[in-house]
Amino acid sequence: MLRLIPFFTTEAQLIVALKRGESRAHKVVYERFAGKMLAVCTRYCANRDDAEEVMLDGFMRAFEKIEQFREEGSFEGWIRRIMVTESLMFLRKAKQWRLEIPMDEVTVEPDYEWADTAVNESDLMRLVNQLPDGYRTVFNLYAIEGYSHAEIAEMLGISEGTSKSQLSRARMLLQTNLKKMEQDFRNVSYEKTYRKAAN
Structure with missing residues (x-):
């Protein structure tokens, strides 16, 4: 017998299901946002494999912290901020964002x-x-x-x-x-x- 995945007609319904820990809601969120969030992570982690790993960690963090989403802004924006934070954590661990020599002053202005x-x-x-x-x-x-x-x-x-x-x-x-x-x-x-x- 086929089990139908429920269709969440509103974002509010989806968030309620996430807060209940429904795995099917996790799947819907992943399928809906994975492409955009991979693009976000790829902008920080030039290596695609690293970006995919960071994205997966980001989704896991979002699912774990879903109770912290207060629905005061967009759900996509909330997930995006988590992805940025996860990307920065990855770069910090790899110490990649410190590769350039810090400079307090730039004398040449870009065009x-x-x-x-x-x-x-x-x-x-x-x-x-x-x-x-x-x-x-x-x-x-x-x-x-x-x-x-x-x-x-x-x-x-x-x-x-x-x-x-x-x-x-x-x-x-x-x-x-x-x-x-x-x-x-x-x-x-x-x-x-x-x-x-x-x-």
Whole structure:
């Protein structure tokens, strides 16, 4: 006899089932959010295997702490914050976010106009994922998650000055790599046009 998995018509019903510890609710949450949460973890853990492990730990933590969800914000946002925290814990254990030399001051300001360049999201995220771990972590927390430098400093155990300098360096490196990517694209396009004209 087939057992039907109940369909949770509202998020509130799903959360009630989670608080009861229903494994079927766990499955629904995983299937609904795994793709998005893996993307979050991958932004911090460049290695996909590490990101998947962190994501699974994050879901386990969410299921364990579900009583702490007060339904004052979005459920997805609550899970996302757990995923970010788990990612930072992983990086802290691996000591990967301390790879860059802390700097209290940056004397060169990045050119913020690079953000207006026509580049698709997947290319931009690929460039972000290529950043050194410390730069990538601060960039993600500030530019994508929306944390302040004071919050980032507290989360990572660094100074606000270090957070600001890591962000500035990340932006400058992104700008440099974006320009290089655009130049490579122009070179390839020119070569294709030249070959087509030659034939």
